[in-house]
Amino acid sequence: MNRPLADEIRPKSLDEVVGQKHLIGKDGVLRRLIEGGTSANMVFYGPSGTGKTTIANIVAERTQKTLYRLNATTASLQDVKDIIGDVGTLLAPGGVLLYLDEIQYFNKKQQQSLLEFMENGKLTLIASTTENPYFYVYGALLSRSTVFEFKPVPPAEARTAVERALAIEKDRSPLPLRWEEGVPLQVATACGGDVRKAINAVELLCQAARPVDGKLVLTMADAEQLSQRSAMRYDRDGDAHYDILSALQKSIRGSDPDAAVHYLGRLLEAGDLLSPCRRLLVIAAEDIGLAYPQAIVITKACVDAAVQLGLPEAQLPLAEAAILLATAPKSNSAHNAIIAARADLRKGKTGDIPRQLQNVHADTTGFDNKQHYKYPHDYPNHWVAQQYLPDAIKNARYYEYGPNKTEQAARAYWDKIRGEG
CATH class of the missing domain: 3.40.50.300 (P-loop containing nucleotide triphosphate hydrolases)
Structure with missing residues (x-):
């Protein structure tokens, strides 16, 4: 043997x-x-x-x-x-x-x-x-x-091992053995950086080859069929899984729709439907955010449709969501605001809730039984100046308007209302 x-x-x-x-x-x-x-x-x-x-x-x-x-x-x-x-x-x-x-x-x-x-x-x-x-x-x-x-072996280097394997098979073949010109590179490229997989593909190619005029010929068609999907490395609980999800988010964040559908396709080819659904919702909130507030609504509709349809049809609404998010204007202002606010809380920067914001039943006890809360809807433009943050951090600023049309319009509106414009 x-x-x-x-x-x-x-x-x-x-x-x-x-x-x-x-x-x-x-x-x-x-x-x-x-x-x-x-x-x-x-x-x-x-x-x-x-x-x-x-x-x-x-x-x-x-x-x-x-x-x-x-x-x-x-x-x-x-x-x-x-x-x-x-x-x-x-x-x-x-x-x-x-x-x-x-x-x-x-x-x-x-x-x-x-x-x-x-x-x-x-x-x-x-x-x-x-x-x-x-x-x-x-x-x-x-x-x-x-x-x-150790890193995946590049195709150019894996090809050396493939050609060495072909030479061994040629020497021990009972019939003259040859291969079409593109076969070594096809096997080396499709192995996904796994040299063992490439060598196994060569062995299978030789075993599957049919004699033609007393010769064995390894064809590109056979090489493509035996090596299909081989380049995909995926483990739902492993590093490759999180690498693909990270690449999906970074591609969308970088506004590259082609890369976005590529990495989405990798997840779907592996039969993973729920991971991209969850990540697309995260992206809509984290990376598009207030620059296009409707993005998360549309993404949620696409995700719901995908879950209801199942694969393979789920690829259609998810592709729509990925391309929409990749081509949408970007803002991480809401992301930065909540991260900054929670960072202050972890440092102990907090304080008593201002009297005027406390629950109204608090007015029934104590020396000061007046809440002093100003109801904004009773004032022009439904706004009035009053303190909302605790005294210890009353001047804190967590949210910065993003440089996009939607947030800049909101900024101009509030600057005018507050008399800061």
Whole structure:
């Protein structure tokens, strides 16, 4: 039985690794540490198929330590104890290098069990995770490790691995094998920065190829079909989910309707309907705000329609909302006002509610049984000067009119009424 192509093609040296030039390039700090025979504890953070396991293997070979592998999704505390039991024996005379994949699935007690042996140097830990380690890795363990972030592999670099895989398949193919010109780049681009996924796509392409005139031909049509949707990385509870939502909001805030529908499309392609509905409502209030007060009303109508319709039809009202918000005038004046007001409250800047604003039944007790409240509707233009904020912050200003037509019109109106114009 043949080994999986992705395992067969796994690099044996740093020069063969594609991607991660910021870490293992000529002047990369991780490269220098590895070539120096480091025994440092490390956390590799990044998406799947970006070289984390491969580089861990290279580290183990350099340090001449016995390599153990555990996957935290299936490993137990006893597995950790068994490995630690080999430290200092003939099974691991030079010490142990433990590669712990998906460390975020280890609980605090399991992670703590590693600390003593990391401290005395008998165990070197390389942990990998696809989630932010500062959220998922125990603080004491993290303080004894160095975090290296792995990034998705660019298509131009992933293509090198794809062409290497094609060459291997060509050598072991029982029939002459060739491929259409655009196939390597198509596979490298569609893999979404995941080299393992790209290599698996090559293997599937070769298995699915049909003989034509005694030859096997890998076509663009097959490459596109096998690699469709592969470029999407999405986990509803993971970093990619929040990255897409963040990109959606920042694109709308930046008034780019094309980017807005792109990121909306990513969420909908993953079958996520509720997250974009909620985020679009937030955007309407936070980023469009008082520059176009009707935006949140229209967005709410679009969201209600989307929820009632369900996918795929929900894409239509949500696209309308996203484009409307992206092309609408922007104001964060209301957002800034409430943030500033709450910041003062957290600092203790508060005070008694002014007498004239208290509930009317307060007038029935005490020495001063008059509320002294001026009812604005009894005055010209339904306005009269009186103090509303507590004495301690009576001069505070939280709201600043935004530089847009709607808010500037309101400002001009109130300046005139108050005699400030």
